[in-house]
Amino acid sequence: xxxxxxxxxxxxxxxxxSGSLRSLMGPIEFTLAVLFTSAFAxxxxxxxxxxxxxxxxxxxxxxxHIDLRYAIGASLISVIxxxxxxxxxxxxxxxxxxRIGMFLEVATTLGALVGAYLTTRVTTHAxxxxxxxxxxxxxxxxxxxxxxxxxxxxxxxxEKLNLKGDYPTVHGPQSYTAHRVPxxxxxxxxxxxxxxxxxxxxxxxxxxxxxxxxxLPFKVSTTTSNFMIGVTAAASAGLYLGQGYIAPGLxxxxxxxxxxxxILGASLLVKIRVPILRAVFAVVIVALGxxxxxxxxxxxx
Amino acid sequence: xTSQADLQMEITVSRMLRVGVTTAALVVLAGATLYLLRDHGxxxxxxxxxxxxxxxxxxxxxxxxxxxxxxxxIIHLGILILVATPIMRVAFxxxxxxxxxxxxxxxxxxxxxAVLLYSFFRP
Numbered sequence: 001x002x003x004x005x006x007x008x009x010x011x012x013x014x015x016x017x018s019g020s021l022r023s024l025m026g027p028i029e030f031t032l033a034v035l036f037t038s039a040f041a042x043x044x045x046x047x048x049x050x051x052x053x054x055x056x057x058x059x060x061x062x063x064x065h066i067d068l069r070y071a072i073g074a075s076l077i078s079v080i081x082x083x084x085x086x087x088x089x090x091x092x093x094x095x096x097x098x099r100i101g102m103f104l105e106v107a108t109t110l111g112a113l114v115g116a117y118l119t120t121r122v123t124t125h126a127x128x129x130x131x132x133x134x135x136x137x138x139x140x141x142x143x144x145x146x147x148x149x150x151x152x153x154x155x156x157x158x159e160k161l162n163l164k165g166d167y168p169t170v171h172g173p174q175s176y177t178a179h180r181v182p183x184x185x186x187x188x189x190x191x192x193x194x195x196x197x198x199x200x201x202x203x204x205x206x207x208x209x210x211x212x213x214x215x216l217p218f219k220v221s222t223t224t225s226n227f228m229i230g231v232t233a234a235a236s237a238g239l240y241l242g243q244g245y246i247a248p249g250l251x252x253x254x255x256x257x258x259x260x261x262x263i264l265g266a267s268l269l270v271k272i273r274v275p276i277l278r279a280v281f282a283v284v285i286v287a288l289g290x291x292x293x294x295x296x297x298x299x300x301x
Numbered sequence: 302x303t304s305q306a307d308l309q310m311e312i313t314v315s316r317m318l319r320v321g322v323t324t325a326a327l328v329v330l331a332g333a334t335l336y337l338l339r340d341h342g343x344x345x346x347x348x349x350x351x352x353x354x355x356x357x358x359x360x361x362x363x364x365x366x367x368x369x370x371x372x373x374x375i376i377h378l379g380i381l382i383l384v385a386t387p388i389m390r391v392a393f394x395x396x397x398x399x400x401x402x403x404x405x406x407x408x409x410x411x412x413x414x415a416v417l418l419y420s421f422f423r424p
Binding site: 027028031064065066067069070077080081083084096098099102103105106109110112113116161162230231233234235236237238239241242243244245246247250251252253255256259 | 394
């Protein structure tokens with residue numbers, strides 16, 4: 001009994017210490033710590049292809065004990081920066097499809113408005129749990145086989161909306177047509193809701209809509225998705241600003257850090273193959289997902 | 302033909318995005334540097350939410366703050382430039398589709414632009 005009490009007495013200061021990392025740091029240390037954590041999140045997001053948002057929100061909430069609303073506000077800003085910054089090279093290769101992107105942005109921006117509105121109505125516990133589930137799905141999706149199952153059959157709705165194109169492959173230009181357009185549009189709406197609710201790009205769900213539902217080539221799906229993320233996030237940003245979710249002193253290091261990290265990650269991806277690194281990072285993301293669900297369920301968010 | 306015009310439009314648009322993001326990042330960096338050098342004594346507690354709403358359409362207070370060299374206002378200006386960047390992209394696509402006489406996609410871009418502007422200037 002004594003031993004337990006003694007142990008508890010020793011444990012308590014340590015728990016307090018780790019529980020209030022923030023209060024031990026001065027503002028400069030805090031800002032620098034957030035900056036480096038964000039750079040790491042951006043690097044991780046670029047290497048896994050999941051985006052910086054899914055890593056930075058749990059990191060801010062779990063490590064720095066920052067309120068979930070400030071975390072998703074700062075994350076959303078970093079998402080706009082990375083999406084818009086990364087688009088140029090993909091476009092040159094002729095991979096992203098401007099019409100398919102614009103058509104689906106109708107669904108994602110409307111979804112983002114609904115999601116951003118929901119953040120003001122749903123408790124942070126619920127948001128934490130939804131975030132965790134989205135993290136787990138994202139990690140799982142990054143392991144999925146990336147083979148294309150293109151359908152050559154024409155599609156009446158896709159024909160009418162001009163949802164088709166061709167993209168460069170090793171065997172020359174390969175043409176493609178969208179299928180199951182309403183299903184893809186519906187999944188894109190959900191991707192928009194998640195983006196607005198969680199302050200992330202929800203690239204994994206966007207790719208699901210295009211690659212799986214609409215049977216578009218994987219490379220076209222990922223590059224078009226990246227292009228759409230900035231527009232989707234911009235739809236939530238107005239509401240976030242109006243709600244006071246975007247704290248300048250926090251959003252600044254998060255935006256600059258994630259941007260720098262993802263630029264570094266993108267340049268590393270070109271030079272090296274990273275399947276093992278990817279697997280390690282996926283484990284990190286699964287752990288963050290479980291921790292978010294646990295924290296949300298136990299009301300610690 | 303159309304595909305070539307699309308590619309040209311996308312290249313122009315992606316250059317616009319890069320310029321917008323670079324400008325926004327530099328402005329935010331300037332604001333953050335100033336914040337750390339001067340205003341760090343007043344760092345707020347982010348553990349508890351006490352959001353002070355700054356409506357996106359209220360440019361006047363942000364610009365007044367920038368004139369006073371208020372670090373938070375400068376960061377806010379950078380964020381507003383960043384958010385405006387994808388909106389400009391959609392506006393440019395609307396213009397390009399209209400020039401190509403692609404009525405369906407001019408309409409689609411118009412809808413997306415309307416949603417974005419609604420979020421930004423919401424009553």
